[in-house]
Amino acid sequence: xxxxILPLITLLLLSFSCSxxxxxxTPTEDGTPIIVIDETTDPVYTNTIDFTTAIDYISEIDDYDxxxxxxxxxxxxxxYRTDLNTGTTEHVIEDLTDTPITLQVIGNTLYFQGAxxxxxxxxxxxxxxxxxxxxxxxxxxxxGTSRSELFKNADKLMYLxxxxxxSPTNNFYELNQSGDDQLIFSEDFILPTNTRVIxxxxxxxxxxxxxxxxxxxxxxxxxxxxxxxxxxxNNYSNGNILGFDIYENTIYFTQISNNKLxxxxxxxxxxxxxxxxxxxxxxxxxxxxxxxxxxxxxxxKIEDKQIDVFEI
Numbered sequence: 001x002x003x004x005i006l007p008l009i010t011l012l013l014l015s016f017s018c019s020x021x022x023x024x025x026t027p028t029e030d031g032t033p034i035i036v037i038d039e040t041t042d043p044v045y046t047n048t049i050d051f052t053t054a055i056d057y058i059s060e061i062d063d064y065d066x067x068x069x070x071x072x073x074x075x076x077x078x079x080y081r082t083d084l085n086t087g088t089t090e091h092v093i094e095d096l097t098d099t100p101i102t103l104q105v106i107g108n109t110l111y112f113q114g115a116x117x118x119x120x121x122x123x124x125x126x127x128x129x130x131x132x133x134x135x136x137x138x139x140x141x142x143x144g145t146s147r148s149e150l151f152k153n154a155d156k157l158m159y160l161x162x163x164x165x166x167s168p169t170n171n172f173y174e175l176n177q178s179g180d181d182q183l184i185f186s187e188d189f190i191l192p193t194n195t196r197v198i199x200x201x202x203x204x205x206x207x208x209x210x211x212x213x214x215x216x217x218x219x220x221x222x223x224x225x226x227x228x229x230x231x232x233x234n235n236y237s238n239g240n241i242l243g244f245d246i247y248e249n250t251i252y253f254t255q256i257s258n259n260k261l262x263x264x265x266x267x268x269x270x271x272x273x274x275x276x277x278x279x280x281x282x283x284x285x286x287x288x289x290x291x292x293x294x295x296x297x298x299x300x301k302i303e304d305k306q307i308d309v310f311e312i
Contacts, residue, residue, distance in 0.1 A: 042263065043252075043276055043297050043310035049082060051075070051305040054089035061300050064307070066293040067105035068129075071307070074100045079112060092132055098122060102150045104157060105129070111140075111157055113148050122146035124159060124175065143173055143181050153197040153215075158184065160192055172202070185218040194244050194289070205241040210251060226251055226269050235262060235273050243289040243299065247312055252276070252290055252297060259286035261299055261308075277308065 055075055064073035070081040072092070077099050082089040098114025105111070110127040123139040131137075144161035147170060151158050157175040162168075170192055172184040184202070190211070192204040202213040208228035214220065232238045239256025246252070249266045253273075259280050262273040279286045279301050287308070288300040297310040 042274060043312045045277060045308065045310050046296075047309050048301075049084075049087065049298075049307040049309060051080070051082065051089055054082075055080070055305055060303070061288075061305070061307075062100070063102045064289065064291065064298075064300070065103055065105050066291055066298065068108070070105075071298070072103060072105050072110060074103055074112070075305075079103060079110070092129075093127055093135060095125070095136070098125070101148045104150045104152050106152055106155055106157060111150060113146060113150055113159070116146040116148035122148065124150065124157070140175060140177060142175075143183075144171055147192070149192060149195055151195040151197065153202075158195070158197075160195065184215070185213060187221055190222070194241070196245065198246055203244075203246060205244055205253075207240045210241065210244055210253070225266065226264065228255065233272070235260065235275060243287065245290045245292040245297070247292050247297075252292070252299075254287040254290065254299065261287045261290075276310070279304075279308070 049071065057076065059076035062074040064071055066072075066084070069084055071084060072079060072081045077096050078094045079092045079100055080089055081092055092110065095112075095114070100112045101115040103110065103112040108129045110129055111124050112127075113124050114122050116122055123141050125136045126138045126140060128134065128137055142159055142161055144163050145165050145167075147160040147162060149160035153174070159173050159175060161171050161173060163171070168188045169186055170188070170190055171186045172195075174182040174184055176182060190206040192206055195202065195204040197203075197215070200215050202215055204211055204222075209224050210226040211222040212225050213222040228241065229236055230238075237255050237258035239258055242254045242256055244251055244253035250263050251266060252261070252263045254261060259278050261276045261278070263276055264273040265271070285302045288302050290300075291298045292312065295312045297312055299308050299310070301308060
């Protein structure tokens with residue numbers, strides 16, 4: 001009798017606890033329930049990276065990347081890096097000729113590019129992070145007119161350009177330092193920002209859209225996977241997308257004139273987004289660029305020298 005009572009009590013306790021959660025049970029052929037635990041949770045705020053004491057002038061974080069345990073970021077005419085373990089911030093380089101606007105780090109090399117202007121070919125500057133004091137060691141020429149958008153696919157640097165300053169065509173290239181750059185694909189009448197490669201897909205935002213290109217078939221045009229609704233509500237503003245990233249079929253994004261960090265399930269894009277956090281209750285200054293790295297979400301706080309960090 002003792003041998004049967006204990007398993008029965010255990011089973012009853014498990015059944016009771018499951019009835020008060022989102023977990024589900026699936027019976028096997030003999031009727032024994034198998035507990036299936038739903039581990040889906042929203043990102044949890046952990047800390048804020050604050051550059052206030054390290055940088056004593058007013059500007060805005062323009063772009064940033066995470067590599068080798070550091071966050072590299074552009075602030076004014078300068079590029080800095082912060083050790084993600086110690087929080088120590090140090091200066092990397094200043095460029096008064098071409099104010100940096102976009103950067104990427106691959107291995108021990110920092111690549112950056114200045115703000116684009118009509119009919120200007122902006123080369124991609126290169127810094128050896130093992131020899132920072134040497135400054136810019138080389139400038140890589142690009143094909144076409146710069147759109148000042150650098151991104152990477154594993155250890156390959158990519159950039160965005162157009163045939164000329166007036167062209168509606170956007171060309172996505174892979175930099176080749178020993179030959180001609182490889183054209184990945186072209187598309188007209190889009191405004192690509194937040195470009196990134198995840199798996200075999202290239203993603204970017206264009207105004208209120210998030211678009212995707214299958215890199216195994218780059219002759220096709222990109223497809224829209226999510227669009228901000230035209231009608232604003234308590235979650236959405238009427239503004240364009242400022243930043244986004246994707247993790248396990250969930251889009252995390254920010255908007256102009258919206259103080260919220262939002263997420264949307266790609267399986268149910270018609271549903272209202274989840275509000276993960278807010279920055280500034282006035283609603284005019286919120287969050288900007290987003291990067292997901294090592295199961296952490298980093299999001300820029302607009303008008304602050306700060307990055308909020310969330311665990312995913």
